[in-house]
Amino acid sequence: MLHQGYWPDASPAELRAHVESCRVCSDLVVVSQAFQAAHRQTAPMPNLESAGALWWRAQLRRRNAAIEKVGQPILGAQIFALMISVVVAGAMIVWKGNTLKAWLEGLPRALHFDALVPVALSQSTGLAGILIPVFATVALVSGVVVYIATERQ
Numbered sequence: 001m002l003h004q005g006y007w008p009d010a011s012p013a014e015l016r017a018h019v020e021s022c023r024v025c026s027d028l029v030v031v032s033q034a035f036q037a038a039h040r041q042t043a044p045m046p047n048l049e050s051a052g053a054l055w056w057r058a059q060l061r062r063r064n065a066a067i068e069k070v071g072q073p074i075l076g077a078q079i080f081a082l083m084i085s086v087v088v089a090g091a092m093i094v095w096k097g098n099t100l101k102a103w104l105e106g107l108p109r110a111l112h113f114d115a116l117v118p119v120a121l122s123q124s125t126g127l128a129g130i131l132i133p134v135f136a137t138v139a140l141v142s143g144v145v146v147y148i149a150t151e152r153q
Contacts, residue, residue, distance in 0.1 A: 002032050 002010050008016055019025045092100060108131065 002029060 001015075008019075019029055113131070
């Protein structure tokens with residue numbers, strides 16, 4: 001009770017009577033109260049920030065909360081658009097799979113990508129063996145960039 005600061009107000013009468021009659025306990029109470037008083041006097045006051053800094057932080061929190069509130073529907077719309085795009089792409093593959101495959105196989109020749117790739121490389125793996133890893137890498141890197149950009153906000 002003494003250590004927690006409840007002495008003598010919250011202590012029972014028997015304990016107070018014991019402390020008055022026992023020399024060791026009364027000395028302990030006197031010394032402990034002296035140390036507690038000295039600690040209260042020498043304890044540094046908390047370092048309070050200026051009112052301007054507190055106001056600025058409150059404004060910043062309010063602005064960030066408003067930005068998050070506005071950004072939630074935008075994120076939902078982006079997820080919805082991505083889902084629709086995936087569904088449409090899947091439907092196109094199912095519906096016009098052979099035509100789409102022929103068009104994709106003819107696309108590098110139509111865009112003359114074979115002029116950009118060395119002859120030895122294009123003959124060994126084919127142009128699709130080069131383009132698929134390149135597009136996968138671009139997709140992976142762009143996903144990481146988007147993740148990092150959203151984490152900083």
